[in-house]
Amino acid sequence: MERNMTQHRVLSRDLALAVLLVGSLIAPRLVAREQPASSAAAPAVQPGRGAAQGPTVTSPEVRRDRRVTFRILAPAAQKVELRSPGDIPGVGGRGAALPQLTKNADGIWEATFGPLPAGAYRYVFVVDGLTVVDARNPATSQTNTTVYSLAVVPGSDLFDTKNVPHGAVAAVHYNSTALGGIRRMHIYTPPGYETSRDRYPVLYLLHGAGDVDDSWTSVGRAGFILDNLIAASSAKPMIVVMPAGHVNGAGAALGGSVPVAAAEGIPGIGSGPDPFANDFMTDLMPYVEKNYRVLTDRQSRAIAGLSMGGNQTLNIAIPHLDKFAYIGVFSSGSAFR
Structure with missing residues (x-):
């Protein structure tokens, strides 16, 4: 079976279940002008309309050269790290320091790894000590203790998603x-x-x-x-x-x-x-x-x-x-x- 499964590392049982990082959008306050008593009432502002939109975040971004960039929007965070159960070369492993992501002016943290061999890679973010999955990535993989986000790097005749009949x-x-x-x-x-x-x-x-x-x-x-x-x-x-x-x-x-x-x-x-x-x-x-x-x-x-x-x-x-x-x-x- 696939390399990532046969070289699987047993995770510590006290690892907490990953939680989703939930962000909230706060609509700007609308200051109404005073209107004469005889004038018609101003139309109500529909909920959600006019709310500030955050920057677009793509994660994971898998490039053709098999380099992978992981990103998370966390403008108030002081430190963001990437954790993997030994799948990503240089990330995770017992006693190894977690690689830190770098924050840009928009509050987006990112780090690029690779080129990586073709395969499926599990990861989570650690935001100021809190472990979270990648909210921009719907692909996940469960273990007996937690849930990881999943990035797939193509390039294998065996497990790539091909144009063949699918079960x-x-x-x-x-x-x-x-x-x-x-x-x-x-x-x-x-x-x-x-x-x-x-x-x-x-x-x-x-x-x-x-x-x-x-x-x-x-x-x-x-x-x-x-x-x-x-x-x-x-x-x-x-x-x-x-x-x-x-x-x-x-x-x-x-x-x-x-x-x-x-x-x-x-x-x-x-x-x-x-x-x-x-x-x-x-x-x-x-x-x-x-x-x-x-x-x-x-x-x-x-x-x-x-x-x-x-x-x-x-x-x-x-x-x-x-x-x-x-x-x-x-x-x-x-x-x-």
């Missing part, structure tokens, strides 16, 4: 009887799925400890990778299911909260039963096979996982070799249950 990625919620709560997963369906009656092989793709079910398709670019591979006849059209691997903590809240009693420990690590594996076999896989046109024979079913997801893959697949013909484990320890 669809959906956030799907299901009820977990095993965990006692509503859970979330992301599901990729290949081009033509909505208009065909075909059944497809299925890959269950499990994320690492620092990620959530959103990560494969946001920073991992999984949907575009699959589109490009299928268009090049390098992969068969398939359905890819990306579950939420965490069953407790902040990551579980993104995937759907569950009772603490049902989610003791980190799934796939340590001793005792794996609550995620129980949910997978009891609720998640049956939901997929009931609601999606997946082939259900062993030769048409695969499972793979990264790091924590690799342990979970072993926990699920080894006891059920009659159900999975293909098993992939990446950057994972060998402690499985």
Whole structure:
């Protein structure tokens, strides 16, 4: 899978959830002139009309030479820094000082990095100590502790957005009887799925400890990778299911909260039963096979996982070799249950 996912750094669990920096526009006061009593009343000023407009801010700006400029409007700020979980070369990393942005006369802070290799890069701003996402950028990527803004630098045959038929990625919620709560997963369906009656092989793709079910398709670019591979006849059209691997903590809240009693420990690590594996076999896989046109024979079913997801893959697949013909484990320890 993509470089940014396979070289993923585990984030500290005490990182606060990123918050949006909210600005407000204050309309200038309108001073009314005194009018004679007999004159008609002045027309009312419509709300928002005549309000001062701030400068235009473009962020991130990705140039053709793969240099990227990050900007934020914060005229009253004293210091603005850029933080990344190790994705952007020279930004972030344990113990490394955060690079500072420079403010111009309009109150816009900016910094330029690169040229950067083609890839997807997560980042946030730190404004006078407050961590905020980029309000000018709608693209985000979740982790098990926070939300990052996402900048994509093109230049890869594998994950660029190309003029090829595209599949669809959906956030799907299901009820977990095993965990006692509503859970979330992301599901990729290949081009033509909505208009065909075909059944497809299925890959269950499990994320690492620092990620959530959103990560494969946001920073991992999984949907575009699959589109490009299928268009090049390098992969068969398939359905890819990306579950939420965490069953407790902040990551579980993104995937759907569950009772603490049902989610003791980190799934796939340590001793005792794996609550995620129980949910997978009891609720998640049956939901997929009931609601999606997946082939259900062993030769048409695969499972793979990264790091924590690799342990979970072993926990699920080894006891059920009659159900999975293909098993992939990446950057994972060998402690499985």
